[in-house]
Amino acid sequence: xxxxxxxxxxxxxxxxxxxxxxxxxxxxxxxxxxxxxxxxxxxxxxxxxxxxxxxxxxxxxxxxxxxxxxxxxxxxxxxxxxxxxxxxxxxxxxxxxxxxxxxxxxxxxxxxxxxxxxxxxxxxxxxxxxxxxxxxxxxxxxxxxxxxxxxxxx
Amino acid sequence: xxxxxxxxxxxxxxxxxxxxxxxxxxxxxxxxxxxxxxxxxxxxxxxxxxxxxxxxxxxxxxxxxxxxxxxxxxxxxxxxxxxxxxxxxxxxxxxxxxxxxxx
Numbered sequence: 001x002x003x004x005x006x007x008x009x010x011x012x013x014x015x016x017x018x019x020x021x022x023x024x025x026x027x028x029x030x031x032x033x034x035x036x037x038x039x040x041x042x043x044x045x046x047x048x049x050x051x052x053x054x055x056x057x058x059x060x061x062x063x064x065x066x067x068x069x070x071x072x073x074x075x076x077x078x079x080x081x082x083x084x085x086x087x088x089x090x091x092x093x094x095x096x097x098x099x100x101x102x103x104x105x106x107x108x109x110x111x112x113x114x115x116x117x118x119x120x121x122x123x124x125x126x127x128x129x130x131x132x133x134x135x136x137x138x139x140x141x142x143x144x145x146x147x148x149x150x151x152x153x154x
Numbered sequence: 155x156x157x158x159x160x161x162x163x164x165x166x167x168x169x170x171x172x173x174x175x176x177x178x179x180x181x182x183x184x185x186x187x188x189x190x191x192x193x194x195x196x197x198x199x200x201x202x203x204x205x206x207x208x209x210x211x212x213x214x215x216x217x218x219x220x221x222x223x224x225x226x227x228x229x230x231x232x233x234x235x236x237x238x239x240x241x242x243x244x245x246x247x248x249x250x251x252x253x254x255x256x257x
Binding site: 001004005008011012013014015016017018019020021022023024025026029030031032033035039041042043044045046048049053054055056057058059060061062063064065066067068069070071072073074075076077078079080081082083084085086087089091096100103104107118120138140141144145148149151152 | 225234245253
């Protein structure tokens with residue numbers, strides 16, 4: 001996602017990461033109890049995982065996250081009018097790239113004075129399912145996070 | 155109030171940013187504008203990934219519809235200053251927003 005953000009920035013496209021609640025709290029990164037802790041976790045995300053996009057931290061009550069559906073790793077694309085034009089309940093680089101390239105082409109066509117009207121489309125996209133890599137990520141949070149996920153989903 | 159676990163170790167401007175935010179929240183609370191629901195905060199920031207704790211929050215089917223104006227919210231930058239989502243979105247042709255956390 002960082003590479004995509006860098007590639008499309010020249011088209012006046014902003015890419016942000018909105019910090020939410022902890023999806024898999026563990027011994028190393030526990031559940032959030034204060035805004036200071038949430039800001040620190042967000043800084044760690046930037047420093048340890050190399051998120052180069054701007055990170056914006058939601059309130060401790062998750063008002064923004066909850067309003068947008070509370071999924072743990074979703075992606076939305078908005079146009080300048082604050083209209084969502086893409087929403088995905090999971091973040092997948094191929095899906096986001098495909099969509100933003102499509103919207104860039106829409107902008108190009110509008111500049112060429114094509115008359116365009118929006119319509120709705122639904123599509124089922126597919127993401128990689130690398131369970132080993134996912135568990136490796138959970139281990140970063142502590143054994144509790146691994147055990148709880150295993151209990152929930154096997 | 156400083157950064158948890160490392161008070162005084164953060165650059166001064168970060169501490170000042172957080173102090174400004176906290177002071178603003180205190181003023182808003184005093185005016186009744188910022189009601190904090192401690193129970194909501196506790197349930198939303200669940201302490202264990204168990205279905206009864208995480209599943210009730212997953213409401214993507216009730217999220218804002220495509221093509222309709224979406225709600226705006228204040229967000230905090232890592233330096234402690236605040237901004238509104240709409241400020242950013244209205245300044246760009248498109249905005250890609252990924253939601254997530256360290257865990």
